[in-house]
Amino acid sequence: MAVAQTDLLCTSCGGQCAYAPETQKLTCASCGTAHDIVDEAGDPTEEFHYHPGLPHTEQRFVAPETLHSCETCGGGVVFTGAALSERCAYCDGPVVRGSADQRFQALGLIPFQVTAEDAQARARAWIAGRLAAPSNLGAIVAQGRVAGIYVPFFTFDSHEAIDYWAKYRTGGKNSVTRTVKGKMKIAFDDLLAPASPHITPLIRDGILHDFRPATLRPFTPAYLAGFAAEHHHLSVSDGLASLADDKALLIRNRIQRKHGSKRLFNIGYKTHTSGIHYRRILLPAWILHYTYNGTPKRVVVCGLHGRTFGERPFSRAKLAAYAAALSMLAIVTGWLWGAAGFL
Structure with a gap:
């Protein structure tokens, strides 16, 4: 994720440039000149094969000296160009300069498309629309500021060959319990899984909706200018393990749908997984932190489309x-x- 600071200087006046979501260009903070971003070579939609029964190696890299570590949650982030925040985007804790560290390399990203001003407005509107909210909540949230961060994710594909069994009750006065068994195949495509332990369900759910792999771009450090970004901390096997609960829910839902009106229960299954492919990508999120009665809370605005989720008091x-x-x-x-x- 390293980039020479001279690469981010304005060619017109020499000022510092930052990525502007509204134009998707590098914009000079001094003179306002917008510069096109030239994507680096590579196909960001390329997927890599993984077989859990074989040794697996993938590219690691050494983080630059701009690595920062959060003193509160331990999150490690980097700032490309002028750092816009001296606090952790995840928990709002103070960040300090850290030492060089080894992490996994992201090969694709989707740049921010929602501006800080729009994210701030969406977060406040989300709070204003909450029923039974305390009267002073809006004023407290208005004092908060959104922080933008590129969050690390995997995408996973797989083929599942499933043997399943379940029970259901017949209708009518003489209802009895019966067992159903069957086989089915499912192909999962581009399931998102967090690649960092700092991605909470709130952050994940705020990003999951409307993700379109076709909009991925090659990893180009200029898109990170003025934002924080976290490295990929997890191995591929760790990422697959974190996806297990989501896959189990999806498989059970597919089994239920296959049998239509029958209300299945005690659903069990065995699956043989093959054809696993993955990507390492970065996705954008705005996070607004506020504290109510001593309890820290967050509102997350997806940097892709502005969908908003949050925590709120009553x-x-x-x-x-x-x-x-x-x-x-x-x-x-x-x-x-x-x-x-x-x-």
Whole structure:
């Protein structure tokens, strides 16, 4: 991820350039001149074969001296060009310069397409739309600032040959429990899995939607200028292990759909996995941190399309008021129903 700082200087005035999501160009902070980014060579959609029964090696690289480590969560990030944040994008903790470190190399990325201003507005709008939110929550969130980070992910393909079994109940008065068995094949394509232990479900779910591999670009450090980026920390086998629960849910859903109206339960299966291919990529996310009553919380805005997820507190007084209103509505509805002669 190293890049010479001279490569990020404006050719017009010599000022420092940063990547601008609104134009997808390097823009000079001094004179505003926009410079086209020339993608580096390589096919970012290329996938690499992995066989769990054979020794596996892949390219490692030594991180540059601009590696920073978070003192709070231990996250390791790099800043390309002028660092826009001195705090960790994941947890908002302080970051300090670290030593050179070995990590796995990302070969593709999707650049930020949502600006910081738009992400800030989306995060505030998401908070404003929450029911039973404390009255002062909007003002507290307004004091926060979004931090942009390129988050490391895998994409995985695989072929699954599945033997399954399950139980279901027949309908009618004399319902009985029966067993169903079967075989099926599933081809998974571009399943996303985190490549860092610092990617929480909130961050992952904020990015998963609408990911399109066709929009991947070759890894080019200029896209990182002015942003943080985390290295890939996990091996391919670690990435596959982190995907196990998601795959199990998808397989069970496919088995259920195959049998349509039958409500299966006690679903079990064995699967033979083959044809595993993977990529290492970086995806963009904006993260807004705020603290409410001493508890840190986050709102995540996907840098691809602006989809927003977050953590929020509730107002106990408003929850009690809503519950009372619903109870009163139920009482009035029942009274009107009875008064109309339906009871």
